[in-house]
Amino acid sequence: MTVIFGLIVSFCVKAQEHSFQTDLSYVLRKKFSSTDSISKYIMRYRRDTTKIQTLLLKSEQENYIEGQSFANNLLGIYFRDKSEYQRAIHLHNKSFEMAGKIDNDELKASSLNMLGVVYRRMDQVRMALDRHQMALSIAENSPLKSEYITKSITISYNSIGNIYLTLKQYESAEEYFRKALSLEEFIHSKLGLAINYHNIGYTYEARGIFDQALTYYKKSLAYNEEINSDLGKVICNNSIAQVYLKQGSYQKALELIRPTLKTSEAIGDKYYIAMAHVSTGWANTELEHYAVALEHLNEGLKISKENNLQSFEAEAYKHLSNLYASQNDYKEALKYNRLYQAKEEQFLNESNQRYMFDLLTKYDVEKKKAQIELLEKENEIVNIQLEQRNKIFMFIIMFSLLTIAFLIILYRQKKLAGEKRFLSMEQKLLRLQMNPHFIFNSLLSIKLYMLKNDKKSAVAYLDQFSKLIRTILSTSMEKEISLADELKTMQLYVNIENIRLCNEIDYQVEIDDSLNLDSIKIPSLTLQPFIENALWHGLSAKEGDKSLKLSVHKDSNDFVEISILDNGIGRERTMKIETEKKNTQTKSIGIALTRERLANFSKNFANMHSLNIIDLYKNNTPSGTQVILKIPVR
Structure with a gap:
């Protein structure tokens, strides 16, 4: 029986290898410039690094740059998921460099988005946001309207939504997730639909709208079951269990969490293993199964510390405090409560988050206001030019040949006055265009200092920034300085x-x-x-x-x-x-x-x-x- 099974496995492996060689040969022979076409034949092997390395090597030998860029991007994703972030950044940068050589918008946008995801996992929010904005700009302005371009736009929307989640601005996050969701529906991406339904559900859970959260989590779960994604099912079941815990349905939550723990351990994803242990400890504490609860909470705490999962570490401390309080051991309860408070203080507090969001909102308002003023000034310039032409026409019709010399002098004076006004308009346009991107990045730098709780640097930067804006406003009123x-x-x-x-x-x-x-x-x-x-x-x-x-x-x-x-x-x-x-x-x-x-x-x-x-x-x-x-x- 064992021999037969081994023969079957060997046959399957050889068949898959033959299939890959056939697909690889076809891609290299056709040398597709469309990333959709490359993806059609290669994406099924994305988890097999040996095959992707083969694609990279063969593409280098054939000088097939699209293949090299595509392979480097897939390898970057693989190492990102293994938490080897510097290696992933190197590969995604290489992919972007290759895409730039052939000016391939699909591959440029994709590699920039993947870079953004890596930086977001490293908590480098500004770097992440810059890459996602660049990717979004390339994708939206591309003459190509391929599925790959659309997918890049959805990834950018989704990532910007996640950045709003970190600021606890759930309405804004939901807005971007819904933009991504509509595009996923357009390209019929079941995985994309599963991801965005779950994200929208999280925005409702965070706002305490539990019925809506469950509706969206269950929609996401249905899509994950349809595509048979074990990780997706783990994520959805854990999220549904979290809602049940918040609603006080501890036994229902426990029944959902138990199978996800085994699946998470089989997958090897430490994030969801820690989540499952902490949630299991929480549920058992409420059910007064204190020994079981303590075992799971300690295991969740250990995994969180080993993998720098600070949010779950804080959650573990909070539930350990509650567990000891339930057993009237107030000394231990106080100890863990202090640990919980200390961990929580490492995160940006609510008032600072709101302050930073207000700055971003004010920037958006000022940017729109500047755009409106620009349009008004441009319209005024057009009206001035039309007015000058009408006057010239009227002068020619109304005055006789005896007054031509006088009319030429008058016209030249009017023209010079119009040019002066025109130049004045240009200067105002130039001031209005005083690089909104520079202002946005300056505000973002201040936000990052506050996220790091570096108040001294934030105040120093803000002081420099305010002095510059004040100087520009004062000098902009002068023609010369x-x-x-x-x-x-x-x-x-x-x-x-x-x-x-x-x-x-x-x-x-x-x-x-x-x-x-x-x-x-x-x-x-x-x-x-x-x-x-x-x-x-x-x-x-x-x-x-x-x-x-x-x-x-x-x-x-x-x-x-x-x-x-x-x-x-x-x-x-x-x-x-x-x-x-x-x-x-x-x-x-x-x-x-x-x-x-x-x-x-x-x-x-x-x-x-x-x-x-x-x-x-x-x-x-x-x-x-x-x-x-x-x-x-x-």
Whole structure:
């Protein structure tokens, strides 16, 4: 009998190996560019790392970049699930790099989303949110409308919803989960439906709406049973049992939890093993089975400590305190209650969570308000242009040839007035476009300091941020400001950006002692676009030492020379990266507007300004960028 069974197993293994070789050969022969097509033949082997390594090796030999990117992404997921996060990050980054070479939106969005999931598991919320937002932007703007692109959008929605869960903003989390759910229904993904029904159920459970929570948990369970997902069934049954426990149905809860404990141990998922032990201890405490309860609570506590599961560690302490209190052992009850309180204090308290959410909400409101004002200003500019054309037309019709000379002079005056108003509108547009992404990331940095309970750093950062905003608001009302004020504003701006870049930038300012900076005028925020480009497009992507030097010298009696020098990756590589991200429009508009503002400013001087952007090389290798701006002073 044993021999027959062995032969059957051997036959099945050989059959599966033959099937994989057939599918692999077909994929390599066709060299699909569509990720949907690759997934159709390869996804069934995703749990077999040997086969995925074979796909990677063969794709490298065939120079099949889509296959290499797909394989690296699957391997990253495998190591993420094994909690080998650094290895997973390396593989997902490699997948993204490969996808960028062939400009494959499906693979770029997928690898960024998987990076976001890894960072979220590591509690690096800002990094996670950045990756999910980048993935969402690529997927939503992609001309492709494939199932893989749709799936990437659902993953981004789902992940952003989970970030709102950490802030205990359950309505906002539910909104994103429902967005994901509607897309999962569209592509008929039963696994996706199971995940999002469960997530929505959790938002109701957290708000104490238990009947609705049970409805959604049971919908999720039905889909998990349909696709025969053991892990999914464990998750749903544990969640349903949690609701029963909160409703006081301890025996019903216990009957659901018992089988999930065995299944969780078979799967090897420590998270759900700890959950099952703690929930079993809770139920048995309420049923007065104290010995059994103590055994399970201690086991749940041990697993939680070993695997850094802080929420379950806190839950175990709380139920151990209740258990000893039920046995009138108040000394032990007090001990565990103090441990529970200490563990709870490590998390961000409710008021701080609400404060951070209010900041995010205010940012969203201000962003929408700025967009409305932009539209109003653009409409005003169009009306000005139409008004000018109508006047020109009326002048030509109403006046005779004897008054043409007078009309030309009047028209030119009107045109100059219109251009001045137009330039004023552009400056207001530029101020309104003062990088909402910079403001959002600054607020997010403050939130992260508060999440870490680092109040001192949060207050210091907020102080710097408020000074910069106050300076921008005051200088934005002036057409021109002194060079001294401009340099102070840039110092504040670099300080804030450098904090976000982990203070890696060595920022130096060199000023000619013979210059009176207060007497030199310059359009406000002229230097900001060049410094921003140096920081985020030249230096942030560079490894090793990073320096930014701003120099002000007297070129002659007629000019002051301002130099902005960085040792970044250079414009050629930056343009390649930005092209892959489809993010070049904002930069080009910012530089173009700055050139126009400088041209308008220079009309009041005897000499015109000059602006040169120089690519620096060392041994034929890009070694940075230098911006040289000459401002007329007479």
